[in-house]
Amino acid sequence: MINYDTSLLYGLSAIPQVLAALIAFVGVFLLFKFQSLNSTIISFGEQTVDFFVRQPFLVNCINKELQLFLERLNHGIIRKDSETVASQVTGIIAALKTTKISFSLDDQSNREEKNILFTIEHNNKIQFDCLSIRDGLKKRFKYLLINSGIVIISSILCLPLVPLFSECGKTNIMIIFFLVLTLWLLYCIVEIYRMIQFSFKRDY
Numbered sequence: 001m002i003n004y005d006t007s008l009l010y011g012l013s014a015i016p017q018v019l020a021a022l023i024a025f026v027g028v029f030l031l032f033k034f035q036s037l038n039s040t041i042i043s044f045g046e047q048t049v050d051f052f053v054r055q056p057f058l059v060n061c062i063n064k065e066l067q068l069f070l071e072r073l074n075h076g077i078i079r080k081d082s083e084t085v086a087s088q089v090t091g092i093i094a095a096l097k098t099t100k101i102s103f104s105l106d107d108q109s110n111r112e113e114k115n116i117l118f119t120i121e122h123n124n125k126i127q128f129d130c131l132s133i134r135d136g137l138k139k140r141f142k143y144l145l146i147n148s149g150i151v152i153i154s155s156i157l158c159l160p161l162v163p164l165f166s167e168c169g170k171t172n173i174m175i176i177f178f179l180v181l182t183l184w185l186l187y188c189i190v191e192i193y194r195m196i197q198f199s200f201k202r203d204y
Helices: 004-054 064-078 081-097 110-158 162-165 170-198
Strands: none
Touching: 004 081, 004 110, 004 162, 004 170, 064 081, 064 110, 081 110, 110 162, 110 170, 162 170
């Protein structure tokens, strides 16, 4: 005859251990992903600064407003503050559009300058895409922690109830509850798999 009490005790005690280990595992992947996204944002900020150092047509455009944006951008790069870097590049783009930079589409001599301006604007879009990806992953991880926490706490609280329900002849109730927790665990595992899979995707 199957000893349901022993099986339930083993099962309920295994759920918290398995889930906690998986959460720690996915946390490592997300940490590397966040670092990668942050590095992408910072590197594009550094490239923007480099353009203003090396490109004469941009150097000649620097006014007080652009100088302020560039100083804040440099501070953001030093602090590795991705939000500041992305927002300051946006400010630089807006400030450049208010200057007298205008190129004729038919003027081949200004092709390189137009490509540089396009690159700055395109990279800024990627920066905000990276911020969006990061915030989305943080939100999903938060929901995962909430669901996992409920499953873990429920499993632990149910452990001392198994003998009590067994004595009352209501083991079936605990079996049903265990199956519910198992399904909830599977949901968390699927979400963990998706997050790990997403962490392997390119930043842009």
